[in-house]
Amino acid sequence: PDLQKDHPIARKIIAYGARRWARKDVAAAAQAWQSVTSKYQFSKQQKTNTLADIALIAAWRHEPLAAELMASLPDDIDDVEVKKWRARAAMRANDWPAVLRSIVLMDIETKQQLEWKYWRARALEEMGIHTDAKFIYDKIARERDYYGFMAADRIQQPYEMNERPLQFTDFEIGRVIDYPPLIRARELLEAGQTHHAYQEWKHLTAGFNKKQLQIAAYIAHQWDWHHTAIFTVARAKHYDDLQLRFPQPYDDIVLKNAKRFSLKPEYVYGVMRQESAMNSLARSHAGARGLMQLMPGTARDVAKLLKIKSPSRTALMQPKLNVQLGSKYLRSMLDKYDNQQVLATASYNAGPHRVKRWLPAEQKMSADVWVDTIPYDETRKYVRRVMAYSTVYEWKMVNKTTRLQSRMPPVPSK
Numbered sequence: 559p560d561l562q563k564d565h566p567i568a569r570k571i572i573a574y575g576a577r578r579w580a581r582k583d584v585a586a587a588a589q590a591w592q593s594v595t596s597k598y599q600f601s602k603q604q605k606t607n608t609l610a611d612i613a614l615i616a617a618w619r620h621e622p623l624a625a626e627l628m629a630s631l632p633d634d635i636d637d638v639e640v641k642k643w644r645a646r647a648a649m650r651a652n653d654w655p656a657v658l659r660s661i662v663l664m665d666i667e668t669k670q671q672l673e674w675k676y677w678r679a680r681a682l683e684e685m686g687i688h689t690d691a692k693f694i695y696d697k698i699a700r701e702r703d704y705y706g707f708m709a710a711d712r713i714q715q716p717y718e719m720n721e722r723p724l725q726f727t728d729f730e731i732g733r734v735i736d737y738p739p740l741i742r743a744r745e746l747l748e749a750g751q752t753h754h755a756y757q758e759w760k761h762l763t764a765g766f767n768k769k770q771l772q773i774a775a776y777i778a779h780q781w782d783w784h785h786t787a788i789f790t791v792a793r794a795k796h797y798d799d800l801q802l803r804f805p806q807p808y809d810d811i812v813l814k815n816a817k818r819f820s821l822k823p824e825y826v827y828g829v830m831r832q833e834s835a836m837n838s839l840a841r842s843h844a845g846a847r848g849l850m851q852l853m854p855g856t857a858r859d860v861a862k863l864l865k866i867k868s869p870s871r872t873a874l875m876q877p878k879l880n881v882q883l884g885s886k887y888l889r890s891m892l893d894k895y896d897n898q899q900v901l902a903t904a905s906y907n908a909g910p911h912r913v914k915r916w917l918p919a920e921q922k923m924s925a926d927v928w929v930d931t932i933p934y935d936e937t938r939k940y941v942r943r944v945m946a947y948s949t950v951y952e953w954k955m956v957n958k959t960t961r962l963q964s965r966m967p968p969v970p971s972k
Contacts, residue, residue, distance in 0.1 A: 564598045572598065573608045580612045584621050588612050606632055610640045617643040617650075618933035620916065625651035633663050641668065645677060646931045650923075654684040672698055672705040673930070680926070683712065702798075704946040704962075708926055711963040719953055722798035724772050724791075734773045737762055747783065752839060759786060768794050775802055782807060785837035804950050807836055808849070808877050815885035821892075824955055825899065826885055828948030829906065832940060838877045847874040850884025860887050899965050900925050903944045908937040917972045925966035 561568045572594055580587035591612060595605055613627035628644040635641065641664050648656035658681040661674050668674060679694035691712075698709035702720050710717050734740065739762035746755035763774050771794035778787035784805040791802045806812075806827065816823040833851040834840035846853050852860075858868045860883045874880055888902065894910055895901035905913045916932060929945075932938040945962055953959050 569598050569600055569604065573600070573604055576608055577611045580615045584612060584616045584619060585623060588616070588623060588627060606635060610635060610637060613647075614640060614643055617647040620650060620919070620931065620933075622919075625653060625656065628660075629656060638665065638668060641665075645674070649677070649927045650931050654681045657681040658685065672701060672703055676705040676709055677930070679709065679712070702946075702950070704942040707946060707949055707959075707962050711961050717949065717953070717959050719800065719950070720798055721800050722796075723801060724776055724796060724799045726773055726776060730769075731773055731777065734770055735777055740774075740777070744781065747781065755783075756786065763790060763793075768796075772796055775799075779805065785835040785840070788835045800950060800954060804831060804947065804954060805836055806951070806954070808838075808881065811878055811881045815881050819885045819889035821885055821889060822948070822952070824948045824951035825944075826881070826888065827951040828944045828946075829884070829888060829903070830881075831947045831951070832943045838880070839875055847871060848880035848884075849877055850880055850887075852880060852884055852887070856887060857883050860890070863890070896970075898967070898969065900929055900941055900945070901969065903941045904929075904932060904937055907940045908934055912937075914972070918969060920971055922968040922970050925969050928969040929966075 561571060576587050576591040576594075579590065588609075591608060600608075609627065610631055613624065613631060615621075616624035616627050624647040628640075628647045631640065631644065641660065645657050645660035645664075648654075648660055657677060661669060661678050661681070664674060669678075675694055675698055679691045679698070682688075682694070683691035695709040695713045696715070698706055699713065699715045700706065700718050700720075702718055707717055709715075739758045743755040743758040743762075746752075746758065759774075759778075763771060766774060771790055775787045775791035775794060775796075778784075778790055779802050784807055787802050787805070791797075791799060797803065804827075812823050812826050812830075815821070816826050830836060830849050833846075834849050836849065838849050840849070840851060841847050842851060844853070847857075852874055854869075854871055854874065857874055861868050864882070864886055869879055869883070874883075888906060891902035891905040891910065892899070895905065895913075901913055901917075904916070912934075916928075918928070929941050930938065932941065945966070948965075949959055949962065
């Protein structure tokens, strides 16, 4: 078709082209799109959807015009991701009234999430509305959660761990542990047949009620089958038994390597808990292996630094070697980013080359803003979880907590 003529097919091609162009040059694509919208009879939906796609790319890439593009979208846009990134782009631009307005325009379900309650309070605080901000912070600070800890820091409240250990009688445990599939699972575990043991476990617990799942999780923990205990107690929706959910296996290995590489042991545990849920045999679809989920190529590079033999894929499943290599790699990420835990943690997950792109362009940035504007959903959640898990582990190990505020100083510019 002749793209100079205003025709439905021409409009579709032009809108598609604008989206594709945005992947290479967001600013040019945005400018071009704004110039053609007056020349063609695009529908309201076409205009909104195309501009939203361009604005999202700008926000993910932290382009200076992202906040402006997001602000130009209709208030009633029906796209949850766009609504979230409208707020994040405003955070990145330090436009707190726009952050607050963006949150107000979110749907009720999204607004009720701790993440957006926290940012509502942050916006109010930055705007000088301290009483309302403190009221929200106080409620969030009651949660054992990344945002709960961050809110507690804002109002200088102690962290709430809300521990509620599961307790059962010998009779209750006996009724579950005597099931034949559990007996078989235990024998298979002792014989090193972990996969078959888990199949027995999975088949049996599929029909368990909440109480039975809790007892089963307790039993798995007693067997040092920690990842199975973690996932089983989560299925039972009991999140407050911190012994089950945050176990400390391989403590001699963790403490030795933490000391050797000048790491906080709770930080190593936080990474391990997020990476593998303490499963030494864990393998990801991408090929990462072991407790600290090392890619074979990364493991070889780290082994060279340590001047030890290049590990095989099978050897990476050995806790002693995996934690040694993982701890050294974590140390190298911290060294690269001047001991900035959020940057090192993001690098461990997404790679240092990506983190470098995400750094603020001109001036330092509040670490909570930086974390929540990481463009990868997986990495954003990963960093928040490792920070929270490390806090829980420190509380468990030494009965105190280092505030996230002190572990998350402002992020430097490029």
